[in-house]
Amino acid sequence: MADEKRLSLNRREFFGHLAVGWSLFAAATGGLLALVFRFTFPNVNFEPTMSFTAGLPSDYEKGVDERWKNAYGVWIVKHEGILFALSNICTHLGCVPNWLPGEQKFKCPCHGSGYYVTGVNYEGPAPRPLERFKIVLNSEGKIFVDKTKIYRAEKGEWNNSDSFITV
Amino acid sequence: MRELINKLSDPIFSFPGAMLLYLALLRYYRIFGSKKFAKIALVVILGLVAYFFADPNFFLIITTPDNIPISILFVLVSFFTWLTFHKAAENDKRIEQGLCPIEGTPENREKVWTWPNLVYTELFTIIAGTTFLIVWAILFKAPLEEPANPTWAPNPAKAPWYFLGLQEMLVYFDPWMAGVILPGLIVVGLLAIPFMDTNPKGNGYYTFQERKVAISFFLFGWLVLWLYLILIGTFLRGPNWVFFGPFEYWDLHKVVAENNVNLSEYFWIKGLGVSMPKNILLREIIGIIVTALYFVVGLPVVTKLWGKAFLKSMGQIRYYIFMFLVFSMVSLPIKMFLRWLFQLKYIIAMPEFELNL
Numbered sequence: 001m002a003d004e005k006r007l008s009l010n011r012r013e014f015f016g017h018l019a020v021g022w023s024l025f026a027a028a029t030g031g032l033l034a035l036v037f038r039f040t041f042p043n044v045n046f047e048p049t050m051s052f053t054a055g056l057p058s059d060y061e062k063g064v065d066e067r068w069k070n071a072y073g074v075w076i077v078k079h080e081g082i083l084f085a086l087s088n089i090c091t092h093l094g095c096v097p098n099w100l101p102g103e104q105k106f107k108c109p110c111h112g113s114g115y116y117v118t119g120v121n122y123e124g125p126a127p128r129p130l131e132r133f134k135i136v137l138n139s140e141g142k143i144f145v146d147k148t149k150i151y152r153a154e155k156g157e158w159n160n161s162d163s164f165i166t167v
Numbered sequence: 168m169r170e171l172i173n174k175l176s177d178p179i180f181s182f183p184g185a186m187l188l189y190l191a192l193l194r195y196y197r198i199f200g201s202k203k204f205a206k207i208a209l210v211v212i213l214g215l216v217a218y219f220f221a222d223p224n225f226f227l228i229i230t231t232p233d234n235i236p237i238s239i240l241f242v243l244v245s246f247f248t249w250l251t252f253h254k255a256a257e258n259d260k261r262i263e264q265g266l267c268p269i270e271g272t273p274e275n276r277e278k279v280w281t282w283p284n285l286v287y288t289e290l291f292t293i294i295a296g297t298t299f300l301i302v303w304a305i306l307f308k309a310p311l312e313e314p315a316n317p318t319w320a321p322n323p324a325k326a327p328w329y330f331l332g333l334q335e336m337l338v339y340f341d342p343w344m345a346g347v348i349l350p351g352l353i354v355v356g357l358l359a360i361p362f363m364d365t366n367p368k369g370n371g372y373y374t375f376q377e378r379k380v381a382i383s384f385f386l387f388g389w390l391v392l393w394l395y396l397i398l399i400g401t402f403l404r405g406p407n408w409v410f411f412g413p414f415e416y417w418d419l420h421k422v423v424a425e426n427n428v429n430l431s432e433y434f435w436i437k438g439l440g441v442s443m444p445k446n447i448l449l450r451e452i453i454g455i456i457v458t459a460l461y462f463v464v465g466l467p468v469v470t471k472l473w474g475k476a477f478l479k480s481m482g483q484i485r486y487y488i489f490m491f492l493v494f495s496m497v498s499l500p501i502k503m504f505l506r507w508l509f510q511l512k513y514i515i516a517m518p519e520f521e522l523n524l
């Protein structure tokens with residue numbers, strides 16, 4: 001019969017099919033990998049700037065000021081004649097504590113660590129006080145907070161003159 | 168009455184309570200495993216559930232979609248624990264009479280084909296499971312929340328339900344301990360069980376009598392530590408991770424006086440009335456000694472009192488690895504009690520090196 005189909009491939013055809021198959025496979029894999037690679041360049045990059053000017057010292061009332069908390073993760077605290085910038089990262093496992101004005105303390109919602117207004121831990125599992133950031137007055141007399149420089153109480157760094165402003 | 172239950176569910180009472188219940192369960196497992204007990208318990212529990220559900224605060228918490236798996240978990244675990252002890256009690260009785268366990272009787276030794284016996288069961292399980300999940304997804308909402316914000320945490324911030332035990336552990340430990348070392352030890356310990364357990368008994372049949380130690384230690388870790396902590400973490404921890412009794416309203420402003428103190432402070436400031444030494448090692452010396460004593464003296468003492476037979480049957484290496492794991496496990500409740508009784512924060516506190524015990 002003339003139109004009887006051949007049921008096997010010859011060598012040349014076989015390699016032809018093989019080449020097409022592998023090329024498609026390689027292209028698909030390459031495309032997927034490209035997609036994965038694309039993920040390393042996010043559309044939106046959340047990288048808040050590490051330093052900011054925070055107005056005049058006279059802008060702040062006594063106590064804890066939350067105006068920079070959402071933008072920079074910093075509380076500006078005026079307490080006993082000094083002004084300092086307190087980090088809002090819990091030293092236990094890095095949650096964000098809340099300032100409870102009624103009880104005059106920072107309280108972490110994750111495992112219940114509590115801190116005094118100074119940032120010193122006193123309840124719950126937090127092993128050390130909240131960190132303070134570098135805070136200085138710039139040439140215009142405004143507050144400048146630099147989050148790249150950290151002062152830790154347990155290392156005795158809170159005495160450093162850059163860690164607070166006397167008001 | 169509700170006040171009383173609120174009070175009693177505070178871990179300082181309920182944890183020893185859970186431990187006593189557990190010991191009673193092991194001691195009287197034959198009663199616990201009887202059908203009569205199951206029936207009475209079911210009636211009592213249903214009554215209790217009705218009583219608890221009548222309270223609006225409790226109802227709110229128990230019907231939160233996130234918490235429903237925990238309720239299911241507790242129903243299932245109770246049932247299977249009962250089932251195990253039921254079968255174990257039956258077999259133990261038979262073994263005492265010199266008979267073979269039920270699983271070993273001729274009619275139970277008969278073999279069946281995978282197809283259709285197993286495959287059918289599996290098929291039905293798959294269908295039932297899928298249906299269950301679909302119904303679940305329709306009934307309970309899991310809405311998206313607002314976009315993630317790194318400077319804000321929900322209050323209370325809760326882990327997924329299966330990690331709430333770990334989160335509860337974190338209340339008592341440094342993140343390195345409760346987040347890395349203890350979970351690591353749990354995993355390693357579970358992996359090590361087949362290598363440490365040299366007891367050939369209980370293979371293919373239920374028994375308690377013949378595997379007392381293995382079952383008791385495992386169930387202690389599972390029921391009393393893991394599940395109890397999940398229970399506390401899910402139902403009894405409210406805003407700011409403060410403890411709330413089952414009938415209490417989750418008040419954001421509940422004030423709990425707590426003032427945790429390190430052992431070193433207890434020793435130097437409150438005990439000796441001097442200021443803390445500058446040298447870190449000297450400062451923490453008491454904690455270090457206590458911890459060392461726990462292992463160095465505790466181990467031989469325990470071995471002397473209870474461990475001799477095991478030391479012989481397991482061999483030194485197995486025995487000491489086993490004991491190390493047990494001691495680590497037991498250190499968790501010990502630390503919890505120290506926190507409740509003495510407001511102890513850390514036994515060894517070296518925040519300078521991120522090392523706290």
Ligand code: FES
Pocket residue numbers: 090091092093094095108109110111112113124125126337
């Ligand atoms: S992260 Fe704040 S208490 Fe654990």
